[in-house]
Amino acid sequence: MSKVLVLYYSSYGHIEQMAEAVAEGARAAGAIADVRRVPETAPQAVVAAAHFKTDSAHPVIGSVEELASYDAIVIGAPTRFGRMPSQMTAFLDQAGGLWMRGALNGKVGGAFTSSATQHGGQEVTLFSIITNLLHFGMTIVGLDYGYQAQMGVDEVKGGSPYGATTIADGNGSRQPSAVELDGARYQGRRIAEVAIKQAA
Template sequence: MSTPRIVILYYSRGGKTQQLADAIASGVEKTGAEALLRTVPTDTDAACSRDLAIVEDDLNQCDALIIGSPTRFGHMASGLQRFFEQHSSAWLKGVLVDKPGAVFTSSSSMHGGQETTLLSMAVPLLHHGMLLVGLPYTEPGLQQTDAGGSPYGASHVEHAAGARITAIEKQLASALGERVARAAARLK
């Protein structure tokens, strides 16, 4: 059996969502799976490296998809939303059907809309027929966090935690990556 490929697709303007993506990737790699970090280019974001930009083939060849975005008024950033709107061919072909999917976010404040963002990011995954993976309350970090972390997905709260993700936020993000990778390996 080949190694599961887990695409971690994110948009990050200030770097916090990218820090979560990196922690998720480390969790994926702990299982022996391959983590592919990808981002969405936007018209105003010249910082998107060509080798990190998502292409449709990444979706066709992945065994799981984890998406992340900063919270924008309780919703994902427009660049990530645009990506889903422009790649309906993957939806029409069913390339993500029955594959694990998960979500993660970051916000500047504790009540910045993280949970609605996580839930709204899950909607396109459900439309693609994906199997959602979250964080169960058996994860100790969910009981210990005073910043980010949710059963809906990994998260970071800048106001509570500062500029870098906390150790607990990092542990929860890594745990999410591990859970998705293990689910992908079982389904593969």
């Protein structure tokens, strides 16, 4: 049975919700899916002043070495000025040993993100994550147009062929919609299906 890691960083809980949806999709495909978050690196004073969400049902990942024990890794992080935030970067920057050993070569990877606005750099952020995964030698699975609910302009919604997304609004008041969460589930299922096929 394939093992999927959904690894995320979330300041206000939007990516946390998307991470759980990705894991639900992976489990629906028959995979084991673990959800972990990366450590917070912002000073406590900043965390408090910005009112970051500090409670989570998901444990912090123990070390970067754990990545090697999974068949697929899906990384979620919000947009920070058009790229992934420093918390996720700091974690992935520790993976040099895995890269040197080729420990992630051939594994399946994907990305998901959020931003405050509809044009807040979501696709660039997805590529900033995907770039890391490609350097690790991973096979990338996005949010393909088999998920047609991402199409159309009848409502505000995230979604990109490069990965599932959500839009939080400037004050974080907008929560992931049913369409966005279903997109995350779809991507999680597709990633798990590809990982299961590769393992067969």
